[in-house]
Amino acid sequence: MHVKQISVFLENKSGRLAEVTKVLASNNIDISALSIADTTDFGILRLIVNDPEKAEKALKESEFTVSCTSVIAIAIEDKPGGLSKALNILEEKAIGIEYMYAFVGKTSDEALVIIRVEDPCKAVDVLMNNGIKVLSSDKVYKL
Template sequence: MTIQQISVFLENRAGQLAEITAILADHQINMRALHIAETSDYGVLRMIVDRPQRAASLLLEHGFVLSMTPVLAVVVPDEPGALGKILTLLAGENIDIEYVYSVFGQVQDRACMIFRVADLDKLASLLKDNGMPPALHGELGIENE
């Protein structure tokens, strides 16, 4: 149900993102989602890839510091207010969102969002009970390694 997100810690210097994408491309690893958060001292690249274990191993071999984090992918109707409905459900259950970002492209003509919350099982159950089951690995083109 959950998918693995790779978080890579980046120095604030030009070329780091290019280096990471080149490593992934050289090994035929495809990115599905990407988010960068920054501070004045460093950045955090969060990404979903089609082969997370392989990507993490390669990046570690190249000296990058990273972590793997379970997240939940949620398919959302591609229409105004759809994300708001999910956020209202979460608020009603007092589920605090650590962060959220979107997946490249669409899944079956619907948008897809990546959610990180403290209790992923509670979020998955809530969404399923309300007719919005989490996206599966195959729907996102991610190998279940």
């Protein structure tokens, strides 16, 4: 149930983000979610794409510092308290969230959230046992 996420190191200067998307486009890679965290000097771009292995390879060939890690994707009810419910479950089991971000697209009346935790296997078990919908990677990549 793990989803592969691509992280890219970016300097805070114009054109760098465009360069990443250009590399992905020319390799026919589709982006389904992204998030960027930055300081004044650098940022980390996080991407969910339809073909993580290909994306990692292409970006590395273009001299980017890249890593590929496991995250989980959950579908929650798109209404007040939806996210809170899922996070409370993790909180109760003392599973710390390193970062999370929302999906660009969504399915019907569900909102999709990407969560990065220390122990993704445990988190998946806990969430599923408590009735939270965790998306499979196949499904996520096709979004």
